[in-house]
Amino acid sequence: MTNPLPRTALAFIMALLLCGASTPAHAGLQEDINRGYSLIDQWRFEEAEAHTRSLMDKYPKSGDVTFLLARVVFYQGDYARSLDLMNQVDDSPSTVKEFKQLVAQTHEATRAMVTRESDHFILSYTDGPDSVLVDYALDALEKSYAVLGGILDHHPKKKVRVEIYPSREPFSRISPLTFKDIMTSGTVALCKYNRLMLISPGSLVRGYNWLDTLSHEYVHFLLSSKSHNNVPLWLHEGIAKYLETRWRGDPKHLTPIMETVLANGLDNDYLIDFEAMMPSFAKLKTAEDVQLAYAEVATMVQYLVELKGLEGLEGLVAGLKDGSPVSDVLDRLLQKDLDRFQDDWKAYMKTQKLKRIPGLTVIKFQFKNKRENGQAEDEEGERALIESRRARDLTLLGDILKSRDHVQAAIIEYRKAISESDTLSPVLYNKLAGTYMLTNEFDEAETMLKQSLEFYPQFPTTLTNLGEVAFKRKDYEAARDYYVKAESINPFNPAVHLRLIRIYAALGENANKEQQETRLALIQ
Numbered sequence: 001m002t003n004p005l006p007r008t009a010l011a012f013i014m015a016l017l018l019c020g021a022s023t024p025a026h027a028g029l030q031e032d033i034n035r036g037y038s039l040i041d042q043w044r045f046e047e048a049e050a051h052t053r054s055l056m057d058k059y060p061k062s063g064d065v066t067f068l069l070a071r072v073v074f075y076q077g078d079y080a081r082s083l084d085l086m087n088q089v090d091d092s093p094s095t096v097k098e099f100k101q102l103v104a105q106t107h108e109a110t111r112a113m114v115t116r117e118s119d120h121f122i123l124s125y126t127d128g129p130d131s132v133l134v135d136y137a138l139d140a141l142e143k144s145y146a147v148l149g150g151i152l153d154h155h156p157k158k159k160v161r162v163e164i165y166p167s168r169e170p171f172s173r174i175s176p177l178t179f180k181d182i183m184t185s186g187t188v189a190l191c192k193y194n195r196l197m198l199i200s201p202g203s204l205v206r207g208y209n210w211l212d213t214l215s216h217e218y219v220h221f222l223l224s225s226k227s228h229n230n231v232p233l234w235l236h237e238g239i240a241k242y243l244e245t246r247w248r249g250d251p252k253h254l255t256p257i258m259e260t261v262l263a264n265g266l267d268n269d270y271l272i273d274f275e276a277m278m279p280s281f282a283k284l285k286t287a288e289d290v291q292l293a294y295a296e297v298a299t300m301v302q303y304l305v306e307l308k309g310l311e312g313l314e315g316l317v318a319g320l321k322d323g324s325p326v327s328d329v330l331d332r333l334l335q336k337d338l339d340r341f342q343d344d345w346k347a348y349m350k351t352q353k354l355k356r357i358p359g360l361t362v363i364k365f366q367f368k369n370k371r372e373n374g375q376a377e378d379e380e381g382e383r384a385l386i387e388s389r390r391a392r393d394l395t396l397l398g399d400i401l402k403s404r405d406h407v408q409a410a411i412i413e414y415r416k417a418i419s420e421s422d423t424l425s426p427v428l429y430n431k432l433a434g435t436y437m438l439t440n441e442f443d444e445a446e447t448m449l450k451q452s453l454e455f456y457p458q459f460p461t462t463l464t465n466l467g468e469v470a471f472k473r474k475d476y477e478a479a480r481d482y483y484v485k486a487e488s489i490n491p492f493n494p495a496v497h498l499r500l501i502r503i504y505a506a507l508g509e510n511a512n513k514e515q516q517e518t519r520l521a522l523i524q
Contacts, residue, residue: 001187001217001237001281029059036068040075042228045194046158048072063089067096070103075194077122077161079107102174109170110163117159120145125164129371130200132491132522133164137214144215144247151243152219153314154226160218161195167203168367177282185290186365187282189213191220202523205366207490209458216244223317230320234274237281238297239313242305253298256357256455261288262295263354266346271296287362299352303345307334359424360455361387382427391421395428402435411435426452426459433465442469460486464496471499476506492523 032055039048052072055065070085086100113124118138125133141162149155165171168182175190175197182188182199188208189198196217201207219240223231231239242253254262265271272284272293284290305313312333319329327338336344363385383399386392398413414432421428429452436445449466456462467482480503487496497520504513 001190001220001240029055029062029064033064033068036072040071042230043194043224044228045072045075049076071099074103074106077195079103079110083107106174109165109174113163118142120156120159121162122159123162123164125200126166129202129492129523130164130166132519133200133202133210136211136488136491137162137164140211140214140247141218144218147247148215148219148222148243151246151310151314152222152226152317154222156221156225160221162214163195163197164200165197166200166371168199171197171199176280181280181282183365184287185282185284186287186362187280187290188365189217191217191224196221201490202492203368203371204490205368206460207492208365209489211248211488212244215247216240219243227317227320228323230323231317232274232326233280234277234297235301235316235326237277237294238301239317241294241298242301253302254295255291255457256355257360257362258291258295258298259354260357260360261292262299262349263356265292265296266349266354287364291362299349300342300345303348304334306348357424357455359422361423361425363426363456363459382431385427386417386421386425387423388421391417391425391428394420395431398431398435402438407435407438411439424452424455426456426462430459430461430465437465437469437472440472442472445469458489460489460493463489464493464499467499471503474506476503479503480507491519494520494523497523 032051036048036052036055039045039051049072052065052069055062056069059065066085067089070082070089073085074082082103083100086096086103089096089100091097091100110124112126114127115122115124116134116138117123119142121138121141123134123137123141125131141160145155165174168179168188171177171188172179172182175192177187177190188204188210189196191197196214198210198213198217201210217240220236223236223239245251245253270292272289276284277293277297281290281293284293301313304316308315316326316329316333319332320326330341331337334341366385383392383395386395394413394417398410398417401407401413402410411432414428414435418425418428418432429448433445433448433452436442436448446466446469449462449469452459453462453466463482463486467479467486470476470479470482480500483496483500483503486493487500490496497516500516501513501520504510504516
């Protein structure tokens with residue numbers, strides 16, 4: 001998710017002119033500072049640095065220029081130097097004070113991080129269990145660099161900074177998102193301040209689809225830098241969602257829940273308009289609205305690609321670089337202004353035969369109270385994800401019966417819970433399937449799990465249970481594939497690594513077995 005930089009140059013200029021500069025600000029200096037802030041706003045950071053350094057040579061004692069330089073240095077990732085510069089500036093103006101606080105909090109949140117570099121990325125993370133993320137992340141990012149750079153015809157020359165925060169607390173302090181925004185929208189990553197930032201999947205009970213999220217944020221980075229930050233928010237998010245899986249060769253961009261809420265929205269004339277999407281999708285009122293907004297803008301990009309191919313997508317972004325309104329660029333590219341484009345998109349979507357799955361719901365993120373690895377979810381936590389009270393009560397009864405080895409009776413209660421639930425709960429499907437597995441009813445378990453996977457393809461418990469079914473049948477290749485996918489979503493579950501070690505041993509894949517042993521050691 002992006003949070004594009006606002007056009008705030010004038011506001012900052014007015015603030016910094018109150019910074020107690022020892023060199024009086026004159027018209028020429030104001031114009032030069034205006035130029036510096038415009039370059040920052042346009043993500044032209046190398047030009048902004050050169051421009052600001054020249055101003056420092058001319059006005060070495062100017063608080064105005066020092067404030068500008070502090071911002072440039074911050075965007076370059078040198079938070080300690082930026083904070084030192086901010087300490088030289090009068091922070092009486094509220095805008096200056098707010099920025100100084102951001103710099104200080106960012107410095108505090110990142111100063112203990114360690115870094116690893118690849119050819120095109122600098123990854124910062126907290127040493128310890130999060131070290132397990134490094135190889136996954138850099139592999140996904142380098143593939144994104146190649147694949148997405150080819151699609152958008154843009155390859156950044158400088159290495160891109162990526163920061164993985166260990167939990168939601170420091171992430172919320174250094175981003176514009178509140179705890180409420182994170183919990184309501186499920187936003188766990190941002191592209192802002194010339195870097196990518198995300199919350200470690202280790203701080204969530206089941207992890208999340210963090211590698212596609214990294215690629216999503218990298219799309220935002222490419223769009224901002226290629227267009228001089230002139231891509232509007234809806235198009236930013238649409239392109240990022242449309243392309244986020246391309247790094248792994250998967251063109252599918254609509255999840256079942258997105259497809260369902262879009263089908264319902266089109267039928268009921270309930271859509272999220274562009275104005276409501278501002279200033280960020282993370283600020284929308286419900287998780288369902290967030291999914292609907294993503295579905296809308298991603299399929300608008302799909303429609304654009306249908307008309308003009310991926311080349312048209314790149315052409316649209318390039319056409320925005322000079323600051324032209326998106327409606328004008330669309331008109332030149334498609335002979336449709338923005339209003340006509342939206343009308344034609346609606347007509348196009350009604351021909352797409354969207355799948356509507358009644359009972360689908362957005363699975364809310366569950367954050368751990370403490371960073372402990374493992375499955376780390378008790379029965380009560382699982383039941384909390386079941387929306388129907390009647391279904392929860394039946395599930396509790398099933399859990400009690402299973403704990404007392406009354407397996408067949410537990411199966412009956414779990415079946416009742418599924419029939420009583422208004423939503424398609426992956427928790428319930430996995431509880432029933434897991435109980436079938438206790439009685440070696442693997443066909444029944446597999447049927448339940450594959451059905452649930454169609455509804456919620458990123459639910460790692462389903463993937464691990466399917467892997468276990470295959471493992472019990474000694475179908476080690478199928479078991480490997482399921483477990484590897486589960487591992488990519490939640491690399492902090494020791495049981496997954498332990499099972500993969502045995503699978504690789506059975507397949508004679510000794511190098512992969514040793515790699516899993518290393519990963520297991522990192523999280524323990």
